[in-house]
Amino acid sequence: MNAQEVIARIEKIEALPTIPPILRKILSVIEDPKVSLQKITEFVSSDPTLTARILKMVNSPVYGFPGRISSVSHAMVILGLNAVKGLLLGVSVFEIMQKNMIGLWEHSLSTAIFARIIAIRKELQSPEEISIGGLLHDIGKVILMMSFKDEYLKLIESVQEKDDFLYEIEKQYFGLTHAEVGGIIAKKWHFPLKLIEPMMYHHKPKLSEKFQVETAIVHLSNILAMARGVGYSGEIFVPSVHPFVWEILNLKEEEILDIFREAEEPITTSGEIFLSDE
Amino acid sequence: MIKISIDKAKPGMKIARDIVNEAGMVVITAGKELTDALIEKLSIMNIDFVYVEGQKEMPPKEEVFEEIEKRFKKATDSYTLLIKKALKTHIEELYK
Numbered sequence: 169m170n171a172q173e174v175i176a177r178i179e180k181i182e183a184l185p186t187i188p189p190i191l192r193k194i195l196s197v198i199e200d201p202k203v204s205l206q207k208i209t210e211f212v213s214s215d216p217t218l219t220a221r222i223l224k225m226v227n228s229p230v231y232g233f234p235g236r237i238s239s240v241s242h243a244m245v246i247l248g249l250n251a252v253k254g255l256l257l258g259v260s261v262f263e264i265m266q267k268n269m270i271g272l273w274e275h276s277l278s279t280a281i282f283a284r285i286i287a288i289r290k291e292l293q294s295p296e297e298i299s300i301g302g303l304l305h306d307i308g309k310v311i312l313m314m315s316f317k318d319e320y321l322k323l324i325e326s327v328q329e330k331d332d333f334l335y336e337i338e339k340q341y342f343g344l345t346h347a348e349v350g351g352i353i354a355k356k357w358h359f360p361l362k363l364i365e366p367m368m369y370h371h372k373p374k375l376s377e378k379f380q381v382e383t384a385i386v387h388l389s390n391i392l393a394m395a396r397g398v399g400y401s402g403e404i405f406v407p408s409v410h411p412f413v414w415e416i417l418n419l420k421e422e423e424i425l426d427i428f429r430e431a432e433e434p435i436t437t438s439g440e441i442f443l444s445d446e
Numbered sequence: 447m448i449k450i451s452i453d454k455a456k457p458g459m460k461i462a463r464d465i466v467n468e469a470g471m472v473v474i475t476a477g478k479e480l481t482d483a484l485i486e487k488l489s490i491m492n493i494d495f496v497y498v499e500g501q502k503e504m505p506p507k508e509e510v511f512e513e514i515e516k517r518f519k520k521a522t523d524s525y526t527l528l529i530k531k532a533l534k535t536h537i538e539e540l541y542k
C-alpha cells in the first residue's frame with residue numbers, strides 16, 4: 169500500500185461508521201484550535217461516564233496527585249488545556265483498545281506511568297503532559313485498526329512468524345508506522361508539538377526537533393513498559409534503546425532499577441481502572 | 447497486604463488499611479472483614495481500590511525469567527542489556 173493512500177484514509181477517520189459516537193463528539197471538541205478550558209469542562213461535566221473516567225484517571229496512581237480531586241473543574245485546572253485534550257482522547261479510545269487489541273490499554277498506561285516517573289526525575293516542568301504523550305504514543309495503532317482492521321490484524325498476527333518488530337512490518341506494508349500515523353492525526357487534531365513529537369518519533373527519537381527530552385522519555389518509557397511485560401503492544405520483542413536517548417537522559421543502572429521499583433505498584437494496579445464503570 | 451480494585455473484592459477478605467472517604471473520614475477500619483453489604487456500600491461511595499490482607503498471586507519466578515529472555519532476544523547493545531539487568535534485579539526483589 170502506498171503511504172499517501174494510507175494518510176488519505178486516516179485523515180477521514182471521523183467519517184468512519186465504526187467510530188463510537190462519544191469519540192466523534194470528543195474529536196469535534198478537541199479539534200477546534202480555539203476551544204477553551206471552560207468549554208471542555210462543560211462538555212466533560214455533561215457526560216457522566218466521561219466525568220467518572222477523568223476523575224478516576226486523575227485520582228489514580230498514574231498521576232499520584234496528593235489528596236482527592238473530586239470535581240472536573242479542579243482536575244482541568246491542575247492538568248491544563250493540553251493535557252486535558254490528550255487525556256480526553258486517551259480515556260475515550262479505551263473501549264476501542266479493549267475491543268480490538270487486548271492489552272494495548274495496559275501497555276499505554278504503563279508507558280504513561282514510566283514517562284511521568286522519568287519526567288519527575290529529570291525535573292521537567294510538566295510531567296503530566298509527558299505522561300499523556302506516553303498514554304497516547306500508540307494511538308496510531310488504534311487508528312490503523314479502525315481504518316484497516318483486517319489488514320492490520322493480519323500484520324499483528326504475522327509478528328510471531330516473521331520474527332520481527334511490528335513497526336518494521338507496518339513500514340513495509342503501509343509505507344509508514346503507527347508512530348507516524350499517530351503524529352499525523354495529532355497534528356490534524358491541533359495537538360501541541362510537545363505531544364506530537366513524542367508520539368510521532370517514539371521509534372525514531374533523533375528526528376525530534378523541539379522536544380527531544382520529551383521524545384526521549386516516551387521512547388524509553390515504551391521500552392521499559394515492554395520490558396516489564398505488563399500489557400501487550402503488538403510487539404513480542406523489546407526494541408533497543410536509541411543511543412541518542414541514552415545520551416540525553418544519561419541514566420545509570422541503579423536509576424533504571426529505581427524507576428522499575430517506583431513503577432511496580434502503579435503499573436500492576438492501574439489496568440482495571442475503568443472496569444467498574446461498565 | 448495487596449491492593450485490589452473494588453470489583454475484585456469478595457466477602458470474607460480482611461481489610462488491611464483504613465478506608466477513607468472523599469471527606470477524609472474513616473469509613474471502615476483495618477481488620478474488618480468485608481461483607482456483600484459493605485462492598486456494595488464502597489462502590490456507591492466511589493471507592494475504587496481497597497487494601498486487603500494476603501499475597502499477590504505471582505507466576506513462578508522461572509517462568510518470568512524465561513519470558514524476559516524471550517522478550518530481549520533481539521537486544522544486543524549495551525544500553526538495552528543494562529535495562530535487562532536492572533529488570534532482572536527488580537524481579538528478583540519482588541520474589542524475596
